[in-house]
Structures are given as structure tokens and as C-alpha cells.
Amino acid sequence: MNEKKQVCASLRKDFNKVGWALLIYYGIMNGAIILASIILSALAAIWIAANPHLSPMQVNWIYEKIVEDTAWGYTLAVIAGAIGLLAWKKSWFCFHGIWKKERPMSVGSFFGILAVFISGQALYQLLTPLIDWLFTQMGISLADSIASASGATDSLSMFIYVCLLAPIWEEILFRGYVMRTLEPYGKKFAILASAFLFGVYHGNPVQSPYAFAVGLVLGYVAMEHNMVWAMVLHMINNLLLGDTLGRLIQGLPAVAQEVIFMVAIWGCALAAVILLICKRKEVASYFRRGKMHPLCLKSFFTSPGILTLTGVIFGFMTLGLLLTML
Numbered sequence: 001m002n003e004k005k006q007v008c009a010s011l012r013k014d015f016n017k018v019g020w021a022l023l024i025y026y027g028i029m030n031g032a033i034i035l036a037s038i039i040l041s042a043l044a045a046i047w048i049a050a051n052p053h054l055s056p057m058q059v060n061w062i063y064e065k066i067v068e069d070t071a072w073g074y075t076l077a078v079i080a081g082a083i084g085l086l087a088w089k090k091s092w093f094c095f096h097g098i099w100k101k102e103r104p105m106s107v108g109s110f111f112g113i114l115a116v117f118i119s120g121q122a123l124y125q126l127l128t129p130l131i132d133w134l135f136t137q138m139g140i141s142l143a144d145s146i147a148s149a150s151g152a153t154d155s156l157s158m159f160i161y162v163c164l165l166a167p168i169w170e171e172i173l174f175r176g177y178v179m180r181t182l183e184p185y186g187k188k189f190a191i192l193a194s195a196f197l198f199g200v201y202h203g204n205p206v207q208s209p210y211a212f213a214v215g216l217v218l219g220y221v222a223m224e225h226n227m228v229w230a231m232v233l234h235m236i237n238n239l240l241l242g243d244t245l246g247r248l249i250q251g252l253p254a255v256a257q258e259v260i261f262m263v264a265i266w267g268c269a270l271a272a273v274i275l276l277i278c279k280r281k282e283v284a285s286y287f288r289r290g291k292m293h294p295l296c297l298k299s300f301f302t303s304p305g306i307l308t309l310t311g312v313i314f315g316f317m318t319l320g321l322l323l324t325m326l
Contacts, residue, residue, distance in 0.1 A: 019305025
């Protein structure tokens with residue numbers, strides 16, 4: 001018993017580093033958003049004062065499209081986070097360790113994994129009404145959370161961040177730093193733990209379960225193939241399903257738009273089910289290899305760093321939901 005406690009204590013010590021590191025970046029990210037807003041507000045005020053001929057509509061446009069655009073804050077946070085990660089983990093880890101190549105990705109494998117990945121949208125569509133209903137019973141509206149999770153970008157800077165910068169940085173952070181740090185304790189454990197933290201980090205009651213599910217796929221791709229392919233899948237999700245497809249079909253009637261989305265998403269879900277049935281022996285064999293040790297799971301989910309990170313993010317999420325009731 002004492003030996004198990006010692007092992008758990010040692011594991012918690014290692015897992016703590018991951019939790020505290022992500023919590024520090026969470027603070028940097030929110031601080032960067034506030035800092036960017038302050039700087040942009042000051043610059044906007046100077047510009048408006050120097051151009052008194054601006055109409056109220058033009059002034060509102062400056063504040064709505066520039067000052068309130070959080071993409072600048074997120075971008076600043078990415079720069080600070082990348083510099084911090086490089087300084088902490090050193091160049092070998094950042095430029096070699098997280099980019100390990102395993103099996104090459106064939107065309108057939110890529111499109112099969114893509115179908116499984118996109119089918120996560122089907123899971124999102126199934127779970128969102130249920131989660132919304134549960135929160136409605138408590139008198140809490142998830143309208144803002146749903147809009148935040150599914151809304152298209154409204155500025156060029158946010159489009160660049162969401163569709164290009166965020167997929168690259170989030171893969172480096174979660175499938176790079178987190179997953180590779182946890183890999184010595186087992187591949188499947190590292191995939192599961194990084195996906196859990198990826199879901200937590202989204203801090204959205206309807207988006208977090210979806211992020212966890214797709215995080216499992218992204219983790220598998222990065223672990224068994226290469227992180228570049230995980231970035232490609234992430235970009236496809238954010239670029240095509242999150243923004244571009246909606247813009248391409250926005251001129252069509254609402255019913256036609258709904259049909260196109262349903263065919264794309266549920267068609268991929270059907271293809272994924274067929275693929276998994278056909279590959280069931282390979283899938284079962286993969287899950288049987290290298291089982292996750294219970295002590296790793298117990299130590300991870302009870303480590304103070306992970307618990308604090310989860311509590312802080314979900315605490316802010318809960319606070320935001322409660323404020324909608326006022």
C-alpha cells in the first residue's frame with residue numbers, strides 16, 4: 001500500500017507540471033486579451049481624437065471591428081506562449097521532440113481518419129440539444145455558448161487566427177507539449193489525458209465534449225503518424241466546417257444549407273461507422289495493446305495541478321453562465 005502511495009505521489013508530481021503549465025498559459029492568454037484591448041482602445045481613442053470628422057457609425061465600426069476583436073489578444077498570447085515554451089523546454093524538444101514521425105500516412109488512411117474526425121460534428125449535433133435541455137431545466141441559457149461554438153468568424157484577423165494560427169498552436173501545445181510529456185507513461189494514456197485537457201481548455205459546456213472527442217482522434221494521428229497531419233485535420237475542421245462552408249452556401253435557402261451540412265456531416269458519420277466495422281479487428285488490436293495503468297489514471301485525475309486547472313476554467317465558465325441569468 002505504501003509503495004502504491006509513493007508511486008502515485010511521484011506520478012502526481014510529474015503530472016502537476018502539465019497542469020500548472022497550462023494554467024499559467026491560461027492566465028497569459030486572458031491577460032493578453034485584456035492587454036490587447038487596452039492598447040487598441042488607447043490607439044483608437046488617439047485616432048478618433050485626431051480625426052474629429054469621423055461619424056458615429058465610423059467610430060462604432062472602429063470599436064466593434066478592431067478594439068473588440070479578441071484575435072489580437074489570442075495572437076499575442078500565442079507569441080508569448082511559444083517564446084515561453086521554447087525557453088522552458090529548449091530547442092530540441094520544440095523543434096524535434098514533438099515532431100516525431102511514426103508510420104507514413106497513406107491517402108486511404110487520411111480520408112478514413114478524416115471521415116471519423118468529421119463525424120465528431122455528428123456527435124456535437126446529438127449532444128448539444130441534450131446539454132441545452134439539461135441547463136434549461138436549471139434556468140440557464142446556453143444560447144451564447146452555442147453561438148460561440150458554432151458561429152463564423154466576423155473579421156479577417158479572427159479568420160486567420162481560428163483557421164491557421166489556432167490549429168498550429170493548439171496542436172503544438174496539446175499534442176506536442178502535453179502528449180509528448182505524458183507519452184513515457186503510455187501512448188493511450190497520453191492521448192486520453194491530452195484530449196481531456198483539450199476539452200477542458202475550451203471552457204464551453206457544449207464545445208468541451210466535442211473538443212474531447214476530436215482530441216482523441218488528433219492525438220491518435222499525432223502519436224501514430226505525425227503532428228503535421230493533426231494540424232491539417234484541425235485546419236480542415238476550423239476552415240471548412242467552422243467557417244468557409246457556411247460562407248460558400250450562405251446565399252442558398254436555409255433548408256438547402258441545412259441539407260448540405262447534414263449530408264456532409266452524417267455522410268462522414270456513416271462512412272466512419274462502416275470503416276470502423278470493416279477495421280474492427282485492427283481497432284480491437286490497437287486497444288488491447290499497452291493498456292493504461294490504473295495508477296496513472298488515478299494520479300492524473302487527482303493531481304493538484306490538473307484539478308486546479310479544471311476547477312479554474314470550469315469555475316469561470318460557470319460564473320459566465322450564472323451572469324446570463326441576471
